[in-house]
Amino acid sequence: MFKAHQSNKAAAINPLKMSQPLGGALALLGIDNCLPCFHGSQGCTAFGLVLMVRHFREAIPLQTTAMDQVQTILGGYENLEAAVLTMYERNTPEIIGVCTTGLTETKGEDMQGALATFRKKHPEIAAKCNLVFINTPDFTGGLEDGFANTVTAVIESLVSPAEMKVSGRVNVLAGSHLTPGDVEEIRDLVEGFGLSPVILPDLSTSMGGRQPDDFKATTLGGVTVSEIKGMGAAVLTLAIGEHMRKPAQVLERKTGVPFKLFDRLVGLEAVDHLVRTLAEVSGRPVPPRIRRQREHLVDGMLDGHFYFTRKRVAVALEPDLLYAYCGFLRDMGCEVTAAVAPTQSPALERIKAWSLLVGDHEDFETLSRGADLVISNSHARQSVERLGTPLVRAGFPTFDRLGAGHRVTVGYRGTRELLFELGNIFLANDHAHAAHDAGSTPRGMEDHHAGPHAAA
Structure with a gap:
């Protein structure tokens, strides 16, 4: 450990x-x-x-x-x-x-x-x-x-206990590491099995981007109070992220609704676990659309694993998001050289990295030297400029790129898109290094190319 x-x-x-x-x-x-x-x-x-x-x-x-x-x-x-x-x-x-x-x-x-x-x-x-x-x-x-x-x-x-359970209703406790786009992807997966999800909190319908006709000073969209009050009627709670364990336990204690914790939904095996659970709860086979998404991910992993093997990656994120990224990178054959979190969490105990630290971006910059890729929020941009290392922005806050709230990295589709994003960076770096090496004179060969009369 x-x-x-x-x-x-x-x-x-x-x-x-x-x-x-x-x-x-x-x-x-x-x-x-x-x-x-x-x-x-x-x-x-x-x-x-x-x-x-x-x-x-x-x-x-x-x-x-x-x-x-x-x-x-x-x-x-x-x-x-x-x-x-x-x-x-x-x-x-x-x-x-x-x-x-x-x-x-x-x-x-x-x-x-x-x-x-x-x-x-x-x-x-x-x-x-x-x-x-x-x-x-x-x-x-x-x-x-x-x-x-x-x-x-x-x-x-x-929330209060319900007299009767509603068949097909499931609660989803969506962790802070999930973007509105991630929450929408999880909703699509759950509804694909004919289930009705109550998502708390639901950022996909409030922070996903809406243009109301009239100004409203309160939140616009999200899970309703009546839906929250009815969470006791669900047959199962899906808790996404280790930090959602505590609210899931409180919900189970108050209402008797059992829960299953999913520590990450990035990666083939992790998504398979969710899909199997949804199939068991619904009593339905996996829909063809979701099977096709899985095939696309497996094919992408086969196409891209050459470019991930033994690449060195440094990651600094909130604990549950850090665990999700580090787990996926190791699945693909990368070496996590540095994993930095801002706070302690049980999720950190399962992260395998050369260096695992609770610290800040200065610590992260020191540990990131020699990495092929850095993954962190927008506050790492000054560090990577000094390091000369590519930065993939993730987590909160991401303020110097458009679409942070719509980024999807969960599920089969989200994992495939993340795989392509990271793989293309590795591929571009490999090509740049190959071009640089081809255009330079090998060390120790300068005199040979100069010829026997170079001194004259």
């Missing part, structure tokens, strides 16, 4: 880590008619808002309780109460999700106590609007932790 070592530097340089509140907001964006809010200063919210707007290139409905230093010290309930009242009166959302920040967590904000106080003082609003308050301190954990904590809080607040 490989163990991830923790960087012991006094400060992070070019951080890889994204904060818990950001992960919480990302989860809330996948719920329809929702207003996410940060309980903290305006700067905390503005920073997260800029990152998400640059990544998704969509309007992001993110509110703030606008705390200042005096209110933080004396107590922030009044700001929280005023913010929730204003959000409801102006926009009447169906659900309001409030995530704490480092500012309020440092003081020790009791969010469940604040929620109970608000419901007691404003029962008429609590009866009409679903309120979810989540502790997401940004000085510990990371994006995956905040995402998982928020999904867990939503399940605890809204």
Whole structure:
């Protein structure tokens, strides 16, 4: 078993880590008619808002309780109460999700106590609007932790046991490492077996790109509150990503719905596991369309495996996405020379790499020297310029390329597209090196080519 070592530097340089509140907001964006809010200063919210707007290139409905230093010290309930009242009166959302920040967590904000106080003082609003308050301190954990904590809080607040199960209904707990395009691909696979998925959160219909006729200050698209409340009627929960284990366990404990965890959906064997599960749940054979997709992937792997063998790749991503990429690369015969994650996770225990570290982009740059390819988010672009190594952008944030939200790497089709993308880079590099070697004079042969009279 490989163990991830923790960087012991006094400060992070070019951080890889994204904060818990950001992960919480990302989860809330996948719920329809929702207003996410940060309980903290305006700067905390503005920073997260800029990152998400640059990544998704969509309007992001993110509110703030606008705390200042005096209110933080004396107590922030009044700001929280005023913010929730204003959000409801102006926009009447169906659900309001409030995530704490480092500012309020440092003081020790009791969010469940604040929620109970608000419901007691404003029962008429609590009866009409679903309120979810989540502790997401940004000085510990990371994006995956905040995402998982928020999904867990939503399940605890809204889901209740069902008297009867609905045949063919399955829950999908989609991890933070999945793009809206990935979520859409998973939906297609599930529906291909005649099953009806309830996806929490569903970024494919909210962050996939929509142009409404009228402006709406809340989220537009995503899983509805009524669908979330009905998750107890499903026959199975599919949890995608190790960090979705906790919300899946809470859902099972509350409703009795069993779950299956899929640590990755990138790679032939990983997707086969999902397809077999869907076939068992539905009682149907694998549809011809999905069989053809598998054949295309196998053919692509045969065509491209020559260019992957023994290539050295360095990867820096969130833990579950890091595990997915490293697993696929090893399946294809690559050597993962460096794997860097921003936070600790059980998923890291299954990653096999020459160097496995919890650190930042400075650590990653040092470990990436000599690699044929680097895979990370857009914050690695300065490092690869110094290294002279190709960069494949993945994860959050990806702000210097179009279509980050539509990129698909899961399923048979997504794995094939990833295979071609990486394989073409290796192929181009091999051709460039061959051309360079052909145009240069071999070392030690200069005098031979010059001839016996060169000295004259």
